[in-house]
Amino acid sequence: MSEAISPMSTEEEKGGSLTSPRLSYASEVVDPRRILRKLDWHLLPFVSILYLLSFLDRANIGNAKVAGLTTDLHLTGIQYNWCSAVFFLPYAFLEVPSNMALKLLRPSRWIPFIMVSWGIVMLSMAFVKSFRGLLAVRIFLGITEAGLFPGVTFYLCLWYPRAAQAQRVSIFLSAATVAGAFGGILAFGIERMDGIGGLAGWSWIFLLEGLLTVVVSVLSFFFMYDDPETASFLTTEEREWLLSTLKEDTAGSSKSFQWKFLTHALTDPYTYLYMFLYFFIALSAYSFALFLPTIITGLGYSAAHAQLLSIPPYVIGCLFTVACGVLSDRWRMRGPFVLLGALAGLAGYAILFATTKAVVGYVGVLIASCGIFPATACVLAWTGGNTGGDVKRGVVIAMTIGLGNIGGFAASFIYRTQDSPRYHPGHATNIGCLAAVAVLSAVGMYALHRVNRQKQLQVERSGITAEMAEEFSELGDKSPLYRYTL
Template sequence: MASNPDKFPTEDKPIVTMDEKQRHSHDHSSDPEAATTGDQWRHGVDAAHEKRVLRKLDIHLLPFVSLLYLLSFLDRSNIGNARVAGLANDLQLVGLQYNIAAAVFFILYCASEIPSNIALKLLRPSVWIPSIMVAWGIVMTLMSLVKSFEGLVVARIFLGLTEGGLFPGVTFYLSMWYKRSEQSRRVAIFFSAATVAGAFGGILAFGIEKLDGTAGLNGWAWIFLIEGLVTVVIAFIAYWYMYDYPSTAKFLTADEREFVVERLKRDSTDLATHYDKKFVFQALTDWKCWLQVCVYIGVLIPVYAFSLFIPTIINELGYSAANAQLLSTPPYVAGCFFTVLIGIMSDNMKLRGPFVVLCASVAIAGYAILYATPAGHPGTAYAGTVIAACGVFPSIAVVLAWAGGSAGGDVKRGTAIAMTIGIANLGGICSSFIYRTQDAPAFHIGHGTVIGSLLLSIVSSCIAMFTYHRLNKQKEEQCRREGIDHSHAPRFREMGDASPLFRYTI
């Protein structure tokens, strides 16, 4: 086997700084996340071949996992459409009862995420992910039969428990197929399914609502029933359609499987991939992982508030219930477009933090318009919802790619992703209570709370960028001083991102 011409630097070729790497783009060996820029990668495999393999991965992985998340987001957020369709009136919900029903979803949803990602690592993705889908699809279907506030609360609790593992699971799953520098756009495409679900959910609810009274079910009950049954059907297909790992992917040739596995090892500087509880504790005791939780919760509170209340907010602007369902679509379409665009730009520039700050700032502008627009100007306020969507949704994918790319080793990365998503999802409880009926139509408390959470994300991102830049400089200096190169990787195999060979993404 020929030696790798793109190996890590040795003593007579020191690790270069970020500025030097930008001046000499042909030498990216010190950056394990750097994409291939030369004509050769290894074994005579050129960059064109690498692109073909990546395209093959994208075609076989992304459409299906995006569909799974579309169903997940549709099933968790359709309670907002159901409320406008008459759920609150039919179940005689008063006061904060709707808010409580929305909030209880997040309790077990958050608690189940870290155990779910550990189970995903111990079992096969093609078994675990479809199984939890079947479970939440059944719960969603049975929600069509609820007759009281108490029944709705119980159903929402179990929906959160069963849905909890999908989003962190698929995010972790994608990190086992793609290099860190390639993950943001893939997570963006995957998460854009949430915006599609929001757009599609409004149109779907508008149509399904017309079944009101059919077979003795209310229109909102048909929303739950149809969307739940579709989830169950797709889940059974997933048992046969999902692929587990690159090393066993049947759609790749033997040489392509070896190529994908090898490039992932190189990207992770050959860090540990086996399960050991110490890797879980590495994540739980790493303050940088908790910092990523702060970044994520700052953008997640607005996302959940948006999905749960946007039909209500638009309805309170003076539009009819039916028109509010339809008008909830354009903000999601705009959010979808910018989610994919920002994800691609983030990967191309190999930057995360600056894009989080940018997106959060755009969202603040949108919510400031909503906050400041007086009654009687629905068009201006509606424009604020579109601008807000263009900021909050794109930030999610970038933050998750950042969190996953900042943790070294499979198990620590999976735990860090589950921590970030699971703990930050407790913000969904906050989201459920900030838009109160008595605050309509201005909703100053809700919009103000969202702006505050976005500022938290901006501040946390700035701290993370400063910290990662400083640590990268320290590691580069250590490698120069001690002559550490990729041949020493086995020594640091179980150190995770503390390895001197690991580089954080800014």
Template sequence: MDFRLLPFVSLLYLLSFLDRSNIGNARVAGMARDLNLVGLKYNVAAAVFSIPYALAEVPSNIALKLFRPSRWIPSIMLVWGIIMTLMCLVNSYAGLIVARIFLGFAEAGLFPGIAFYLSHWYPRRKMAMRIAIFFSAATVAGAFGGILAFAIEKMDGIGGLHGWQWIFCLEGLATVIVATFAYFYMYDYPETATFLTETERRHVIDMLKEDSRSLSTGFDKKYIWQAVTDYKTYTQIGIHMGLLVTAYSISLFAPTIVNQLGFSAARAQLLTVPIFVCGCISTVIVGILSDKLNIRGPFIIGCALVAMVGYIVLYTHTTPAAGYAGCVIAAIGVFPTVPVDLAWIGGNVGGTLKRGIAIAMVIGMGNLGGLCSAFVYFDGPRFHHGHGTILGWLGLSIVLTCFMMYDYNRCNKNKVHQCATGGIDKSQEDAFAELGDDSPLFRYIL
């Protein structure tokens, strides 16, 4: 399963993250000059992506539940690939805004969709490493994007296009090609996967059934309502927003921050590569450790504290070397928190539809943090407002994570007491199938 699923979905997310964040590389490559992006115009162009992206995520996961993943995911990917390719024709600020809005709508379904999709294949305690591998594609995209942008810039003038326009064109075409291939390669669910033998299929299905305590897998609007009215969903939104604001700020502004530390534009593109490579390595390592120990909250807190150290260095030092080290430390800390948090969210929601809605709500509303990260980096070269704001968001995530660890532990103790006093055991699990994670047999992961 790992061999058949993870490399491919990681490639899909790599292209997704590359296409949404290459605006940062394009800015350094001359887009800001050619489109006259003065003042906060670039910030607005980066931010407008987040609004349709947030609004479309829940509907997309509902559609994923209704339709086959092997049709829905390649379709939305094909659409955003075409949009990205056509962004090479943008010749005005207004055109850039419109293109980013449509890109946000089209890309919205991939990240929550893949997270939801993987939850149909793996049990809860094995999800963090898989999501970490999948999410590490984002950090690879950051590194690859810097190298690619450095190379593509050399095409400036070919075909009458600027170097930054070629960045959009070639990266969009790559997405279109992979999306077309995805129609034929992507699998739906274990029940229909042709690469599994009957024995393997039965083992996977039984493993997932045991992990879910026989909770409902059907489609009913009451499960949507369960997710929408659960206070835990909104607390997790707060945690995820703080983490995503930080992750997005690195992705959108790393080339600019490095550039304004005193490095040339071309060198800034290349110097972003080690930042994202270090983030990628730490993401996979933390995901493996989180699964091995079957805990989530302490890893989120620990990594967020590491990220805070990086931003404190950025905030307090003026030399290019210290600032660059701060960027690396921040990436090492923040990138692992996102997949661990997603595994925490998906593992603590019972029932497939409720899980899909909760994941989409957390990622969708959390992505509204992209609006914040797009506007706080305006006072270079020190970026005190940006770095200070990020420190505040990380602090919020740490506080809310501590609360959720306490609350999940309290709920588990109540469920143990309820089972002991009511004589409830696994033989009665079908009777609680429609309760989701409110089932007395369901246990939260801390």
């Protein structure tokens, strides 16, 4: 482009990137879709397995509870809640330092290292004998797992253009729903090992799942790639196209760490919009994961049936998460999927709150899973895609997920033993959180739409062209050429 950019098209308004001659030429030499498929095959399966194991290991305490953990350790209701909750305190506060370490060190070394660490901690959980022992191990699990989720979310943003991120983040996050289903199946089978080797069934849950984590973590040292610049599976032309696309798509890569980028993250009001969106949706998602077997038991089903009935909600949640990710990328919009997901989750919890019938309540569980998990994925894709510059993006993603895990801490206390079997306070809390997500997503879409319009007016009045992008690269997403995704 040699002339000023014309008024925004629909694609630009939704967050489409502005095409430069360099990218147009590159797209004639290489096939962008083939490049994305290569990235998918080389990155997504492995990082999804990593997150599956991470979510499995943090949430399996819910399956262990149903398998007799609280009885054998003589835990009161509040003691179990504390053991669930304490994981999230170090997890939340160590995410920003961990993402900064990921930026300074090699992902192919940092991520496997933290994974080996939490696998060893999970193995030790099989041998706890008291409330204090379980509490201590859960603290160390939070410390060691802290870097995986924000690290991989940031890692994916380093590889994929914004218009392709939601689908990939959704596939990555769908591993959590697979973990929920997989965890239910594993728990149902492993629980039958009660007494083998002198260990209780719940001990075998921790032991075997921890061992699986350690094995995969060792393999990850050999299978992870650091960044597009070192991707041996891409040709030289493909690598050049991807790097140039990412640079222009994110308005400057800011690869070197500078304190001003941390300041940009802390002073940007949209950082706090994403943080509170994720706080409320994460509270609902974590309460769902931690207490689903308990909620199903409260509907009148046996403990064994509760383990099995916890599988379908995760399967349905997985399908809806991937579908929403695909549609979100196709339409280049995030907010509407967050809004609709929040409303679906709200409807599910409203049914659980109102009904006394087991089947109707279980339908409410299924509806809630259709909304909570897709909304969670789209909030994270919205956050990463609307934050320009590698350093700022890494900090904002970590801050967002960090506050979200404070939501996980709160979620550990909303389903109390004394509230069984209806659990009205827990369901009401989730209804309120999901209503907040719906309101914040609507406000966010309106605010981002206004900013995009203001930027377009600035471009038109000042005669700014796409060739001038380098001049604004230090501004990141504040560049007049950068369009936020709604």
